[in-house]
Amino acid sequence: MQAAIDELGFVRNEAARALRKGVAHTLGVVVEDISNPYFTDMARGAEAALNTAGYDALWCTSDGSPEKERRCLDFLEEQGVSGIIITPVALDASRIARLRTRGMQVVLIDRRVPGAGSSSVSVDHVMGGSLAVRHLVAIGRTDIAFVTAEPEPPPLRQRRGGALRALARAGYPPALTISMTESSAAAGQSAARRLLEFGTLPNGIFCANDLMAIGLVNELTRNGVKIPQDCAVIGYDDIDLAATAVVPLTTIHQPRRELGRKATELVLADADNQHIVLAPELVVRDSSE
Amino acid sequence: MQAAIDELGFVRNEAARALRKGVAHTLGVVVEDISNPYFTDMARGAEAALNTAGYDALWCTSDGSPEKERRCLDFLEEQGVSGIIITPVALDASRIARLRTRGMQVVLIDRRVPGAGSSSVSVDHVMGGSLAVRHLVAIGRTDIAFVTAEPEPPPLRQRRGGALRALARAGYPPALTISMTESSAAAGQSAARRLLEFGTLPNGIFCANDLMAIGLVNELTRNGVKIPQDCAVIGYDDIDLAATAVVPLTTIHQPRRELGRKATELVLADADNQHIVLAPELVVRDSSE
DNA sequence: CCCGTTTCGTGAATCGTTTCAAACATCCCT
DNA sequence: AGGGATGTTTGAAACGATTCACGAAACGGG
Numbered sequence: 001m002q003a004a005i006d007e008l009g010f011v012r013n014e015a016a017r018a019l020r021k022g023v024a025h026t027l028g029v030v031v032e033d034i035s036n037p038y039f040t041d042m043a044r045g046a047e048a049a050l051n052t053a054g055y056d057a058l059w060c061t062s063d064g065s066p067e068k069e070r071r072c073l074d075f076l077e078e079q080g081v082s083g084i085i086i087t088p089v090a091l092d093a094s095r096i097a098r099l100r101t102r103g104m105q106v107v108l109i110d111r112r113v114p115g116a117g118s119s120s121v122s123v124d125h126v127m128g129g130s131l132a133v134r135h136l137v138a139i140g141r142t143d144i145a146f147v148t149a150e151p152e153p154p155p156l157r158q159r160r161g162g163a164l165r166a167l168a169r170a171g172y173p174p175a176l177t178i179s180m181t182e183s184s185a186a187a188g189q190s191a192a193r194r195l196l197e198f199g200t201l202p203n204g205i206f207c208a209n210d211l212m213a214i215g216l217v218n219e220l221t222r223n224g225v226k227i228p229q230d231c232a233v234i235g236y237d238d239i240d241l242a243a244t245a246v247v248p249l250t251t252i253h254q255p256r257r258e259l260g261r262k263a264t265e266l267v268l269a270d271a272d273n274q275h276i277v278l279a280p281e282l283v284v285r286d287s288s289e
Numbered sequence: 290m291q292a293a294i295d296e297l298g299f300v301r302n303e304a305a306r307a308l309r310k311g312v313a314h315t316l317g318v319v320v321e322d323i324s325n326p327y328f329t330d331m332a333r334g335a336e337a338a339l340n341t342a343g344y345d346a347l348w349c350t351s352d353g354s355p356e357k358e359r360r361c362l363d364f365l366e367e368q369g370v371s372g373i374i375i376t377p378v379a380l381d382a383s384r385i386a387r388l389r390t391r392g393m394q395v396v397l398i399d400r401r402v403p404g405a406g407s408s409s410v411s412v413d414h415v416m417g418g419s420l421a422v423r424h425l426v427a428i429g430r431t432d433i434a435f436v437t438a439e440p441e442p443p444p445l446r447q448r449r450g451g452a453l454r455a456l457a458r459a460g461y462p463p464a465l466t467i468s469m470t471e472s473s474a475a476a477g478q479s480a481a482r483r484l485l486e487f488g489t490l491p492n493g494i495f496c497a498n499d500l501m502a503i504g505l506v507n508e509l510t511r512n513g514v515k516i517p518q519d520c521a522v523i524g525y526d527d528i529d530l531a532a533t534a535v536v537p538l539t540t541i542h543q544p545r546r547e548l549g550r551k552a553t554e555l556v557l558a559d560a561d562n563q564h565i566v567l568a569p570e571l572v573v574r575d576s577s578e
Numbered sequence: 579c580c581c582g583t584t585t586c587g588t589g590a591a592t593c594g595t596t597t598c599a600a601a602c603a604t605c606c607c608t
Numbered sequence: 609a610g611g612g613a614t615g616t617t618t619g620a621a622a623c624g625a626t627t628c629a630c631g632a633a634a635c636g637g638g
Binding site: 009011012013014015016018019024034035037040041043044047051056058059060061071074075077078079080098102184185186188189214215217218219221222240241243244245246247 | 298300301302303304305307308313323324326329330332333336340345347348349350360363364366367368369387391473474475477478503504506507508510511529530532533534535536
């Protein structure tokens with residue numbers, strides 16, 4: 001039988017199959033920024049898990065734009081996917097409800113939408129921010145700056161929240177915050193320039209993600225700042241590049257693959273209103289001695 | 290009419306449409322490595338072009354594995370996409386022929402498959418390699434090493450070929466070649482360590498891509514090597530991170546967006562046997578003074 | 579005013595797969 | 609050997625959008 005199939009080059013028509021069954025054996029994965037390793041690693045974790053379950057993945061990119069996110073969802077809805085894993089940008093409860101009435105389970109990454117009944121998987125960013133600052137404090141840094149992006153996505157806000165709380169607990173004054181318009185290495189570079197213009201450098205810097213931290217460390221190093229002696233730097237995400245940076249970067253590791261895997265499990269189990277929170281971990285490297 | 294559609298929340302069933310029309314208004318994009326910005330930028334260029342043409346993109350990742358590539362193609366074939374843009378790993382003429390008989394145009398990126406009749410878009414890697422070495426020679430470097438990956442994908446082989454030829458033309462001895470098992474920043478770091486163990490450092494290094502160059506520059510810098518004074522380094526791709534590296538990286542810029550756009554045009558025009566070759570450009574930054 | 583032509587709208591057939599049902603063959607038990 | 613139960617084969621209906629054909633209505637010209 002299989003021999004005959006191969007012989008004739010038969011390929012099942014997925015369109016007909018989806019039409020008849022009313023639903024495809026396909027899952028949509030909508031990711032915010034495909035140039036950020038954090039998201040691609042998460043998506044790969046999801047893909048691996050869902051492949052082994054016999055599903056195929058449809059990738060989409062929202063590029064952080066509500067408009068493009070809407071188009072992605074329209075597309076997935078038209079395709080009749082059986083579920084959607086998404087890092088939401090401007091997704092609201094009504095859209096989720098509509099998808100759910102059409103039989104598509106929605107699982108959110110790193111964000112909850114109240115009243116929608118959908119499940120979510122996230123990493124505890126408040127804890128991560130707190131871990132970062134507690135580490136800086138533990139190695140004797142008291143004058144701590146925070147580099148983030150504006151507008152600030154919820155995960156970054158939570159990281160900053162955790163950081164501020166840890167700082168207050170330690171009895172230090174509130175941190176200097178620098179906001180950039182994006183969260184790339186180039187933004188980190190600009191942040192470093194701004195810090196250098198101030199004249200006095202803080203002795204600890206917490207960047208909201210690794211890409212910014214890398215750009216910042218590079219620019220500081222170029223200007224003769226010794227890291228971690230003059231200034232300790234800690235990033236967030238633990239992307240591959242963090243380990244091979246000029247000054248290997250201390251960072252908060254996120255279980256990205258695990259995140260994708262859990263999300264897949266929730267979609268396939270058709271779970272309602274379940275919220276999984278994973279714990280981040282501190283990874284100490286040279287940038288904080 | 291449109292108001293009524295929105296009112297009732299009607300969503301066209303793409304499966305039924307595809308079934309009836311025999312072909313989806315969708316294009317497949319198969320990419321080799323989603324963690325390499327070179328590929329994602331190319332894919333984004335393609336997506337933008339094909340969105341404006343009213344098509345949707347189906348992304349797949351082969352992860353450089355022939356097995357996974359096959360699965361991606363099976364999937365796209367089942368979906369009945371109207372065309373495929375692919376950076377092939379182990380794609381042979383017979384598979385292409387089969388796809389074409391099913392009405393799917395195939396356009397190859399950075400590689401040609403002889404006898405398949407399909408079109409291709411590539412960047413002139415031989416020229417790029419030559420540009421790189423000529424630049425190193427022009428700034429007075431004579432002892433030049435080449436860092437590549439093993440097994441060496443065709444584009445890397447071409448870059449090395451162009452580099453060797455330019456070196457021969459300039460009348461210098463053949464270069465030292467270091468091969469790593471992958472082409473990541475971590476591999477570049479290992480390459481640097483190996484070079485340092487040799488004792489005498491070459492005064493010019495050409496890395497087959499920017500990620501490796503960044504890892505290498507970081508490791509050399511960490512060990513006190515002054516770039517470009519002690520050793521000039523040139524990368525390849527001109528990814529975003531190249532400009533913000535500790536030592537901003539001289540590199541060969543590839544028109545990645547343009548690559549994706551041209552590929553889209555060829556697929557949509559249903560072009561047979563057309564081969565577009567784009568020209569790379571030298572971008573001089575600090576790593577080569 | 580009638581006929582020919584165009585336009586519009588309705589209905590039926592189609593795409594390839596799945597699913598359900600009915601028909602048919604097989605087998606065991608009484 | 610007949611009846612019930614089980615398993616297998618064959619056939620037909622359905623999914624929803626599209627397309628084509630057909631008939632009705634509108635329109636223009638003679």
